[in-house]
Amino acid sequence: MNPFNERPRAEDTFFMDWKELYPEPYDKNTTDPYTKTRIILMNGAEFEANWFSHQFHRHCADNELRRTLAVSRRAEKQQQMHLACLKPLNENLLETTISYEQLAVDLTAILAQRETDPYVIATLNFALLEDFDHLYRYADLMELEQGLKAEKLVGGYTEIMPGRPTISEHRHPLDCVGYHCDFTVAPLATRLHTSIITAAEQQTMNFYMNIAGFYGSDRGRALYQEIGLIEEQHVSEYGSLLDPNATWLENLLLHEYTECFLYYSCYEDETDPRIKKIWERHFMQEVAHLHIAEKLLKDYEKKEASQVIPDGEFPELLRFSPQKDYVRTVLQNTVHNSALREGFVPVSELPEDADFFTYQRRVNSNEESVPSHRVVADTIAEKTRDYRFEIAESPVPCLRDYKKDNTKLGRE
Numbered sequence: 001m002n003p004f005n006e007r008p009r010a011e012d013t014f015f016m017d018w019k020e021l022y023p024e025p026y027d028k029n030t031t032d033p034y035t036k037t038r039i040i041l042m043n044g045a046e047f048e049a050n051w052f053s054h055q056f057h058r059h060c061a062d063n064e065l066r067r068t069l070a071v072s073r074r075a076e077k078q079q080q081m082h083l084a085c086l087k088p089l090n091e092n093l094l095e096t097t098i099s100y101e102q103l104a105v106d107l108t109a110i111l112a113q114r115e116t117d118p119y120v121i122a123t124l125n126f127a128l129l130e131d132f133d134h135l136y137r138y139a140d141l142m143e144l145e146q147g148l149k150a151e152k153l154v155g156g157y158t159e160i161m162p163g164r165p166t167i168s169e170h171r172h173p174l175d176c177v178g179y180h181c182d183f184t185v186a187p188l189a190t191r192l193h194t195s196i197i198t199a200a201e202q203q204t205m206n207f208y209m210n211i212a213g214f215y216g217s218d219r220g221r222a223l224y225q226e227i228g229l230i231e232e233q234h235v236s237e238y239g240s241l242l243d244p245n246a247t248w249l250e251n252l253l254l255h256e257y258t259e260c261f262l263y264y265s266c267y268e269d270e271t272d273p274r275i276k277k278i279w280e281r282h283f284m285q286e287v288a289h290l291h292i293a294e295k296l297l298k299d300y301e302k303k304e305a306s307q308v309i310p311d312g313e314f315p316e317l318l319r320f321s322p323q324k325d326y327v328r329t330v331l332q333n334t335v336h337n338s339a340l341r342e343g344f345v346p347v348s349e350l351p352e353d354a355d356f357f358t359y360q361r362r363v364n365s366n367e368e369s370v371p372s373h374r375v376v377a378d379t380i381a382e383k384t385r386d387y388r389f390e391i392a393e394s395p396v397p398c399l400r401d402y403k404k405d406n407t408k409l410g411r412e
Helices: 035-060 063-086 093-114 118-146 188-214 218-241 246-270 273-303 324-334 355-363 369-382
Strands: 337-340 343-346
Touching: 035 093, 035 188, 035 246, 035 273, 093 118, 093 188, 093 324, 093 369, 118 218, 118 324, 118 343, 118 369, 188 218, 188 246, 218 324, 218 369, 246 273, 246 369, 337 355
Parallel strands: none
Antiparallel strands: 337 343
16 A cells, blocks of 8 residues: 555545534443554544644744645544544543553554664663553552453453563653664654654653543542653653654655554554544545645655655554563563663663662652552552463563562662
């Protein structure tokens, strides 16, 4: 599939009336978990596209160009809000959060295995273990406060057990800035992967940032607050991978191409016929947006789309599937890692005066008050053990104790 070869429809035919804009929600009890993750993924892709367009608008003096951006932006905002309302009214914040973290774990693992750039792979694997631990912390909160087991929500596709402990993830901002890719030489797949994961993690960051104050307990509010700050780190780390030398219009083209790729992937991967039709409709909208971006690039920068995306054929499509074995391998081999400027090293190799330790002393001065630790400690105190969904014991021996939360791993 090459979206540049698809004939675009007139863009104004894609605007939805209020009845179209408010879809029938999915059934939270029968919908496949990966359908939910696809919806969250595309919600994030649309949010990224929308806010990129707003930033472009604010850095552009040409009102004709700004009007063209505004038309596409309005359509994409409708798409984002259309997808957001697929969430049913009876799905609570914590249930939605479990789907967010399942997406983070399995998407990151899938992209890491498709990637060829060693540095991008290392960056993905580093954050993977942190999102994996977040899933575990939220699942414990769910059992503790709602009596629900998250294994049903993830459909058994994704394991739930400790990763790199969240208390160990708090790093100085100086260590959250990495190397950027050169999109003039990077494979198309690498450009897609870095764009996709940045948008997905940004969506998670924004979700936690906005709902932290709406959760129903102080314990939960504090957990969202803490993990929201880790997601901010992830957005900085992943955003570092993007090429800062690409022009606004080159970036616009890549944004639209990425959305085309994702919607077509969702269409091919979807098992729900009704949702599949939504992916098809939105894909055709993005084809129109892609052709508009192609024309803008040619009119304003005198560049052909092929100079930015030489071969428009989609690489291997994104398909969701369980990633248990890969996650276990990464957990076993890299759980002790921390960040040191642009690199990732075992915490034992950090110098004694490393910024990591300074920051840890500042934010985690009393580990008993750290929200992510408190949630698991409270679960153990009330339930006699933590909540997990494992196919086998953890590949990391010090994480096998289900009656004690490890607060030292990756930190000391």
